[in-house]
Amino acid sequence: MRNHNTRGWPRLVRNVTTRETMHHDEKPLDTLLAHYARGALSAPLHVLVASHLELRPESQRFVSALEGVVASAILEEEPVDIGDRDARLAAIFAEDGAGETLARPRAVERMVSGDMPHPLARYLGQSLKEVPWRTLLPGVKEYRIEDNEEGEAVLYWIKGGRKMPFHTHEGSEYTLVLKGAFSDLNGHYGRGDIAIADADVDHRPIADPGEDCFCFAVTDAPLKLTGPIGRIVQRLFIKH
Amino acid sequence: MLSPGELAGLAKAVAQSRDRDAFARLFDFFAPRLQAYLMRQGADAALAEEITQDALTTLWRKSDLFDPAKSSLSTWLYRIARNRRIDLLRRDRATLTEPDDPVFDLPDDTDIEGDMDAAQRDEAVRVAMNSLPDEQLSLVRLAFFEGLSHSEISEATGLPLGTVKSRIRLAFTRLRRTLESGGVVEIGS
Numbered sequence: 001m002r003n004h005n006t007r008g009w010p011r012l013v014r015n016v017t018t019r020e021t022m023h024h025d026e027k028p029l030d031t032l033l034a035h036y037a038r039g040a041l042s043a044p045l046h047v048l049v050a051s052h053l054e055l056r057p058e059s060q061r062f063v064s065a066l067e068g069v070v071a072s073a074i075l076e077e078e079p080v081d082i083g084d085r086d087a088r089l090a091a092i093f094a095e096d097g098a099g100e101t102l103a104r105p106r107a108v109e110r111m112v113s114g115d116m117p118h119p120l121a122r123y124l125g126q127s128l129k130e131v132p133w134r135t136l137l138p139g140v141k142e143y144r145i146e147d148n149e150e151g152e153a154v155l156y157w158i159k160g161g162r163k164m165p166f167h168t169h170e171g172s173e174y175t176l177v178l179k180g181a182f183s184d185l186n187g188h189y190g191r192g193d194i195a196i197a198d199a200d201v202d203h204r205p206i207a208d209p210g211e212d213c214f215c216f217a218v219t220d221a222p223l224k225l226t227g228p229i230g231r232i233v234q235r236l237f238i239k240h
Numbered sequence: 241m242l243s244p245g246e247l248a249g250l251a252k253a254v255a256q257s258r259d260r261d262a263f264a265r266l267f268d269f270f271a272p273r274l275q276a277y278l279m280r281q282g283a284d285a286a287l288a289e290e291i292t293q294d295a296l297t298t299l300w301r302k303s304d305l306f307d308p309a310k311s312s313l314s315t316w317l318y319r320i321a322r323n324r325r326i327d328l329l330r331r332d333r334a335t336l337t338e339p340d341d342p343v344f345d346l347p348d349d350t351d352i353e354g355d356m357d358a359a360q361r362d363e364a365v366r367v368a369m370n371s372l373p374d375e376q377l378s379l380v381r382l383a384f385f386e387g388l389s390h391s392e393i394s395e396a397t398g399l400p401l402g403t404v405k406s407r408i409r410l411a412f413t414r415l416r417r418t419l420e421s422g423g424v425v426e427i428g429s
Contacts (some may be wrong), residue, residue, distance in 0.1 A: 027409065027412075030413045030415070031408055031409045031413040033416075034412045034415075035383075038322075038384055039322035039323075039325060039326065043329070043330050046326050047336055050336075050337055050343045053343050054341070062415075062416040065361060065364075065365050065419055066365070066384075067311075068311075068315045068365070069362055069366075070318055070322075071315040071317075071318040072314070072359075073277070073385075074274060074314065075241070075273060075314055077273040077280070077396045078276055080276045080279070082271050085267075085271075088266050088271070088293060090266070092263075092293070092296060092300045093260060093263075093300070096301075117326050119336060122337065122341075123335075123336050140271060155376060169326055
């Protein structure tokens, strides 16, 4: 069913001059990092990028430079009047008990494993072993964490060598590899990498043979399965 | 205006001796500015106050986690406020990142030599931004500083959405490359 891929092309270049679309200097990851630095991402996407930063130090410098720029801009703000300043200070000083915060880190450390970065552990609230997986296809399990009008956040567990169903999505899809590796039309992705698929790109990730692949995927609009199996799966399981 | 060194010194006094006077100075410095920034970004007064209060409470409770060797206090506090804002927009308002997490200790070291202060680092980013072609820079300004979405920029400029997206992507990739290569000076001059 490879013709699905070629069929996706005319739609991919919609509204864009060919020269600009084909520019290989264009790395959507850097734009995602910039939006993260600025605080412009949805909660699950913010978690996805924070997890990437924990796993991939080479992205940190760019992000911290941009965070520094925003921080400096804040210092340039015209200060507003803090009317109840003394009461607010008193409220802060009253917050000296550390009981609540001492318990939290331990709970998170329990969930953080070699495969689970801190931000994702906090977001998920459970370890990969505790996740209530549901079989989507033979060799493909998923756990839908969030699914609403703003998009969805899903964990995938793909057996080595297995393919994901064909799908397109209305928004972009961002997939962070937690363990193992997969390939799609755009490239090969290992632990800590983020694969970014734009709207209307019909792609089919394939897990590397051997090791199982665990991914955290966030879309900014509902995902639609498009292959023949995908259509059935969509009808049976993904109906909202 | 307190210098980055003075701010770090006050944070140290808070962390080591729970110095309330030192904290009050940090509060008086950051709260009015952070709250102004958040309101300019579209938060209403109540939300801006809540985020600011939460961020400064975290500073009071967790100042021992701040490491001046890794980032400036204003960057550290900004990260807390930014993340708290995202938490508070969620239904359960749960905390998604804590300053205990490694992601809070991102090195703030754009310069390879390690002798650049925050002002010089900002200048490096500014120079790198100004080295972008005009058509990219204007879109980056709208996307990054004004916080417009790609569709809003497309509407405002009359450019097709795909062009907006593509130019912004090119710009951020180029910005990152310029900053990481340390080639800011040659390109900018």
